[in-house]
Structures are given as C-alpha cells and as structure tokens.
Amino acid sequence: MVLLFAIGLVFGIVCGYAWATRKRKPPFLLQLEYWVYLPGEAMPPQDETMTRLIDSGAIGAPEALLFSDVRLHVALVLRSKNAHVFRPDLLAPYVDATPEQLATLAAAKSLAKIRFLSEQPVSDRRYLRFLPQLARTVAALGDGSLVYDPVGERLLSPEALRKGDPGPNVRWVAAPSGGHVETLGLKKVGLGEIRTYPIPADERWIATEVVELVAAEAWKKGELSPSVDVHAFEDRFRIDLTVEKDGVASARIHRIQAI
16 A cells, blocks of 8 residues: 555656646747837827728728727827837847937837737738738828837838838847847747857858748748758758747757768
8 A cells, every 4th residue: 555655656746747847838929019200299090090001002901900900009109208119229239220210219209109919829911911001101191200110129111111011130149259140020920039059150141041041931931840941152051940938949050961
C-alpha cells in the first residue's frame, strides 16, 4: 500500500512539473494602428469621412461595414492632454524624423488614433484595405500631412498608404558586438515578430535581406513556417524559426552549401 502511494505521489509530481513547465502557445493578437497628426483640434465628421471614402472608390461595401465593427477604435487625442505622443521619435528610439517632419509634429494640435485590434483570428483581410484608406481620408479632410505607424515604428506620408499598409518594417539593431535583425509589423496580420539571434556586423546586409524575404512571404501567406528557404545575394539560405513564450519568432540563418 505504501509503495502504491509512493508511486502515485511521484507520478503526481512528474505530471505537475510537466504541466507547469509546458510550452504555452502565445496569445493571439492582431493590431493595425495609425496616428494621423492634425493641425486643428477637431476630427472630420464620420459621415463626411465615410462619404468621401465610398465616393472616391477607395473602399467598397464590404470594407464600409467595418465602420460599425467593435474591433475598430477611432479617437481624437489632444496635444494639450497628451503632449508626449507628438514626439514618436522619442517614444521609439529607432524612429527617424526629418526636420520637416519634426516641424509638422510641433505644429500639430491633435491626432486621430485609428486602430483595429483583434484577440481572435480574422476570416478576411478587409481591415488591411480599410484602415489605410481611412487614415488617408482623415488626413485629407483634416489637412494632415503626417502619419505615425506605431506597430511598424515609422513615420509615413498619407500618400504612402494609397496602396495599403507598406507591410513589415525590417531593421538592424546594433550592439557592442554585432547586432540582430528584427521585424516590426507582422503583428498587423496576427503573426509573431521575427528576431534573429546575435550575428556579426559584417553579415548585416545578408541577414537583413533574408529576413525581409521571409517576412514578405509570411505577410502574404498569413503564417510563419518553422523553416523557410530563400535566395539572396546569389546564394541560398534557410531560416529556422522558433516561437518563444513572448510570441517572438527567434531566427537562425544558415547558408545552404551547394553539393
């Protein structure tokens, strides 16, 4: 009897440890967001915005339905109450702002925050067509000339959104010894961002090109494959991805030698 109890106790401990240390799947999160900087303190009326969007042919009836979607959030943020968001180059250290853009930010009195957020996978990509056109139209009606993409951490002109969101931003992050390549923006299609393990500085351009190719393919397909082969700089590479607990896909890049 004692032996059976001991076996049961050990079994329970093993099962408990396995449960506590199991690899949990990161929660799903899809986020697309734009901050449209405006010179005034009022947002264009919603009816006028919708009319302009539809009459211009920028969106169709399926996209227009997103106006009433609970996952869509549109709000006016005043500079007088939230001055810090009018310096995105200070919020995100790798955001480059030109003198002209800094002047536009300094003159802005408000911003229209346009966000689509979902904690569940979506059935279509209407939001990817709708939000960029909504941001462009708000900018046009509100005399705005600058948009911040907080997910991709970059400043854009409204015209840059004419064909939709520009996709993931891929950047090199330098370190005292080497650095790494990372994406910003795959979250817009519900995917984890890619971040390479530390690599030597002299491999920066190759690694950046490889990650750009993999990110573009993931954006197109809507999924991150565990292993992807790409061609870059007249050579062939394989990138192996491991999704970590924080949702980031850690990447190892291997050069595939020809036989």
